[in-house]
Amino acid sequence: MRVNKVILTGFLLALLGGATQGAAAEADGWYKEVRDLYYGISVQVRYYPGDVELSKRVWAYLESIDNVFNDYKAGSEVSDINHLNAAGTVTLSPMLAEAFEKSRQSWQLSEGVFDISCAPIRNLWKQAAKRGVLPSDAEVSAVRERCGLNLTGQTGNQLTLSKSGLQFDFGGIVKGIIADHVIEMLKAGGAQSALVQIGGETAAFGVSQKNRPFRIAVQHPENRDDTWCVIHDPGKGLSASTSGNYEQPIMINGKEFYHIMDPRTGYTAKTDILSVSIAFPETGKNWLADTLSTTGVILGPEKTFAIIKPLGGEALFLIRENGQIKEVKSPGWGIFE
Template sequence: MNRVLIPVALSAPPPPPIAHGQVRQWAGETMGTTWSARAVLAPGQAANQAANQAEGIESGIRAVLDAVIAQMSNWSDTSDLSRFNRAAAGSWVTLPDDCFTVLQAALQTAHDSGGAYDPTAGPLVDLWGFGPAGRRIAAPSVDDVLRVRERCGWQRLDVDAGQRCVRQPGGVSLDFCAIAKGFAVDAVSRYLDAQGMAHHLVEIGGELRGQGLRPDGMPWWVELESPTADGTAPARTMIALLGLSVATSGDYRRYFEHGGQRFAHTIDPRTGYPAAHALASVTVIHRDCMLADALSTALTVLGPQAGMAFAQRHALAARFLVRTPDGFDELATPAFAAMLS
């Protein structure tokens, strides 16, 4: 049985659909994953004009994505983030506007979640084989976890918002992998808006944002990502992305097994170990994809009970899928349930 989710309220009514408009699609690779974008082009253009515009849009999207990587990738030695990570202890590092915006959002999420999400957990992600240092096939020792965890801690960062700079306390390594994709989705959406394409759908690695309407007047419908178990999955859930974003975090995409245990890529910065509970995935629906991305990670680390309490306290539209011997139990916040039609 399929279900649909529709926004309870819109921040602004969508612009009228472009009757007889043409939906164009672009796609490629970025940030170790894939991206795609769809936008409605107005009719009445000559074929060569439409082709030239489409080519220019693709180049523009790639430039937006390349700029995010240049600022925020800890996989690139030349990025602004890596420049901060290499900075001498006690030095202040000025960050570009977008990078600083993401840092502020990351630190706010870290504060609100009690450190369940922590942008300084990069060394732990590396230690467990999910970062630039490369994969591993065995769990690290307790001593290694304790040693590396001492280098982490979002509270160690001093920020000067007026100058857009952050102090390197020594040995801190920022990692925006759980928030930069969402920011990039938002950035591409803003770019398309600036090109006069108010009707569009953007996706990067499963994180999505939709705005406006299709030429037929229908919203951009997307299916929420769900894990499978023994060939079964929860009921298909479709959402109308009318000025909304959606991000899903789960333990079923990146993991390794050792000694009969499964170690997933979502690290709990508070313990230094991968999150270990029955939670299979968390989906967050939010106006901003950047925040949906970070919050889905925080809720995954918090787990079903604490995560649900946090989501309710912050009025988040969130869905938790919890593993059971018979498949999955779904837990939905009131804000999520209110969208079900």
């Protein structure tokens, strides 16, 4: 399923007050910079105390992502795997090996709803949008034959492909993984407070420049210029993500379809869920927030709450009901309000 929340997902968790493009060394010792990387994803790094060498290492890491995960870029690691068109074993870089491992964990948690092997389904629907004609049942069935993480195996950095034609799309997890790694780098480099935003993934710890917990705005699902609500770091850090269909839905012959695909059917999600926000009261879990906010659109509140409760997460669903937007919150969501 295509779950890249920057290209095909409309979600935004924005720091109240925003940030200007480019680097800035604040008079109070904060470092702040915003750049567009990897598919034009907006990336903000803000931390205290600022350190020139640490910032260079962080941006070097961020700029390396494109050559690994951009499956549209010829020569990237994922693109090369996607073009193998053969069964066999592939040696993965440490970065990609980690992404496969965490993707498999999310696949298991979601009972197969999160599946990075569904790039063929994504591509089919993208082609349908270009030609303005819905894919046929036969076309959907054919691409589903080439999907399923159960068709792969992994031991360390060795990935086994059990059949030809497998293709992967890490759009629904890579930004969360990146956010977690940047936070790790900043903590290891001596940062006392930080906020990292990669597209709609937000990770934070410490206090803001206003000497209070970071406050994050969740976008209104039907008006991108408005805020639906504000959440904050409850004290020990924050990993947060929101998925919705209000940025770039799939349009075919004038009809709007959800950009999130259900790998169990090969079709777009059919739901009244406008957006799903997942938050954890700690850093290091953006990869989970990233994947589970997407699968929540398909699984719905009850199943999502059951998945995230033992993991320590909370969720907020915005659902259209009788022409109105209804909030459905997990029992512990209030810690972020």
